Amino acid sequence: NAGVTQTPKFRVLKTGQSMTLLCAQDMNHEYMYWYRQDPGMGLRLIHYSVGEGTTAKGEVPDGYNVSRLKKQNFLLGLESAAPSQTSVYFCASTALRDRHSGANVLTFGAGSRLTVL
Amino acid sequence: DQQVKQNSPSLSVQEGRISILNCDYTNSMFDYFLWYKKYPAEGPTFLISISSIKDKNEDGRFTVFLNKSAKHLSLHIVPSQPGDSAVYFCGHGSSNTGKLIFGQGTTLQVKP
Numbered sequence: 001n002a003g004v005t006q007t008p009k010f011r012v013l014k015t016g017q018s019m020t021l022l023c024a025q026d027m028n029h030e031y032m033y034w035y036r037q038d039p040g041m042g043l044r045l046i047h048y049s050v051g052e053g054t055t056a057k058g059e060v061p062d063g064y065n066v067s068r069l070k071k072q073n074f075l076l077g078l079e080s081a082a083p084s085q086t087s088v089y090f091c092a093s094t095a096l097r098d099r100h101s102g103a104n105v106l107t108f109g110a111g112s113r114l115t116v117l
Numbered sequence: 118d119q120q121v122k123q124n125s126p127s128l129s130v131q132e133g134r135i136s137i138l139n140c141d142y143t144n145s146m147f148d149y150f151l152w153y154k155k156y157p158a159e160g161p162t163f164l165i166s167i168s169s170i171k172d173k174n175e176d177g178r179f180t181v182f183l184n185k186s187a188k189h190l191s192l193h194i195v196p197s198q199p200g201d202s203a204v205y206f207c208g209h210g211s212s213n214t215g216k217l218i219f220g221q222g223t224t225l226q227v228k229p
Contacts, residue, residue: 004160031215042123042221043161043206050215059120059218090160101168102212103149108160 002026004109006091012115013081021076021112023091031094031104032074034058034066036087037111043090049074081116088113120144121220123207129226136194138223140207143188145169147209150183152192153219155204164205165192197227 007022023032034046035058045058047066055066063085065077074093078085092106122141130136142150151166167174167181167190174181180193190207204224210217 033217035219040126040221043208043219045216045218048215048217056214056216058216092160097212098149098151098163098166100174101149101151101166101171103151103166103168104210104212104215104217105163105166106153106161106217108162110158110160 004091004093004107006089006109006112008112009110010113012117013078014117015082017081018077018079019081019114020078021089021091021114023074023076023093023109025072025074025093025107027093027095027107028071029093029095029107030071032068033092033094033106034064034074034076035090035092036060037090038087046076046089078114081114083116086114086116120218121208123205123220123223125223126221127224127226129228130197132199132227132229133196136192136197136201136225136227138192138194138205138207138225140190140192140220141188142190142209144209145185145188147211147216147218149212150181150190150207150209152179152181153206153208154201155206155222161206194225197225199227199229201225202227 153161155161208219
């Protein structure tokens, strides 16, 4: 059981290039998320999905697009990369609820480090 | 505008003592709050949560307190251990929409 797998783990891009980050989960989870982590800014939600074929904007969606064509995959695309998108990107998924609070308990991937020059 | 704020970037505590991590929020519409822990080069992992209708939830050495009038959340770790050294993120979420927002994180260092 691999959990949440992010591809690639590292990538260096030039300004203006495009790329896609792939998130795959094998837990049959309904909800999937993309976050970015930056020093002093914490984890910020980019986009999320509550089911196959659905997507919603998070806190910082500009410059990113997402697709959830298959339940197990959630793709994050950068059409024209900018240095401000240099970050560590985390994907997460959930179908679990904490029995005390009803909170969605997320399983995170190990992260994808992206550098835009 | 950040909806969840962790105003202390770092905290250093002696082993065996209590660690108190704090979090403030602005939006009362979310129906649960939670804490995640993150080690370097790994993804965050779930630690503990609390429903917005509760004041306290305890799990072993970890207790989360919710003060709704002050819009304040805190995590108490007693006793603190060196293995607790990590970045801690507080967050809040909606069971209906699935949206889950985190704060900036607090780096905890527990000294032996």
